[in-house]
Amino acid sequence: MIEFKNVTKSYPNGVHALNRISLQIEDGEFIYIIGPTGSGKSTIIKILNGEEVPDSGLVIVDSVDVGSLKHRKVPKYRRNIGCVFQDYRLLPTLTVQENIAFALEVLGLPKKMIRKRVQEVLELVDLKEKARAYPDELSGGQQQRVTIGRAIANRPKILIADEPTGNLDPEKSREIIALLEKINAMGTTVVMVTHDIVLVNEFKKRTITLDQGFVVKDSKKGGYVSV
Numbered sequence: 585m586i587e588f589k590n591v592t593k594s595y596p597n598g599v600h601a602l603n604r605i606s607l608q609i610e611d612g613e614f615i616y617i618i619g620p621t622g623s624g625k626s627t628i629i630k631i632l633n634g635e636e637v638p639d640s641g642l643v644i645v646d647s648v649d650v651g652s653l654k655h656r657k658v659p660k661y662r663r664n665i666g667c668v669f670q671d672y673r674l675l676p677t678l679t680v681q682e683n684i685a686f687a688l689e690v691l692g693l694p695k696k697m698i699r700k701r702v703q704e705v706l707e708l709v710d711l712k713e714k715a716r717a718y719p720d721e722l723s724g725g726q727q728q729r730v731t732i733g734r735a736i737a738n739r740p741k742i743l744i745a746d747e748p749t750g751n752l753d754p755e756k757s758r759e760i761i762a763l764l765e766k767i768n769a770m771g772t773t774v775v776m777v778t779h780d781i782v783l784v785n786e787f788k789k790r791t792i793t794l795d796q797g798f799v800v801k802d803s804k805k806g807g808y809v810s811v
């Protein structure tokens with residue numbers, strides 16, 4: 585479970601990015617976080633993956649008090665969290681299968697297991713035929729599917745996606761949501777930040793709306809957002 589309790593975060597320039605945010609996300613949920621630019625969406629994600637620390641309040645992820653995590657414990661904590669970004673961030677000199685394998689190699693998984701996992705992931709993201717292609721030989725939709733595969737290769741409990749469809753057309757965006765739904769159905773909690781109101785209204789899920797660092801709405805099933 586993910587819990588934010590009265591979380592406040594400001595940056596050194598004095599900007600209040602989050603103001604006494606409280607929310608709970610249960611294991612296995614798929615939620616959207618929406619809101620205008622600057623409303624605090626990325627700050628929530630950075631706190632979740634241990635990149636930023638709240639000024640006050642409590643952030644608990646699977647019983648770990650993330651706000652008071654020691655620096656040296658952050659890498660181990662992050663193993664439970666897969667991250668996907670708008671701009672793919674694949675390693676350009678590695679093939680698709682090497683990109684996925686690399687994420688597991690740095691975790692020190694045995695070679696045999698890595699090979700097996702890479703095959704499973706390629707199948708899941710439907711890119712077996714592109715295993716030996718390089719990122720620049722793939723379409724945007726394909727690259728994002730590789731990124732998602734890489735993010736979940738280690739079977740994290742939580743997948744965080746920050747604007748994963750931001751560079752994709754509506755059809756490719758739907759494919760990405762369908763893939764995230766498949767991963768969610770396998771038991772992974774999915775937290776997706778998005779600007780794409782059309783998607784939010786089409787694939788209805790719990791939707792948390794931020795504005796100026798406040799939670800202004802938390803609705804069970806989306807589908808209510810005006811375009």
Ligand code: ADP
Nearest residue numbers: 595597599601620621622623624625626627628
């Ligand atoms: P969103 O993801 O919704 O666009 P952010 O969490 O990125 O919102 O930003 C919330 C507020 O914090 C904004 O006013 C932004 O300018 C500010 N902010 C974000 N990151 C930093 C930073 N590293 N230093 C200073 N201000 C920041």
Ligand code: ADP
Nearest residue numbers: 714717720721722723724725726727729756759
């Ligand atoms: P997807 O549905 O996976 O996003 P597309 O339908 O966009 O893929 O692309 C179909 C085929 O064209 C793919 O096999 C892909 O390799 C190739 N392709 C698409 N866009 C590009 C691109 N920008 N550069 C190289 N190949 C591309």
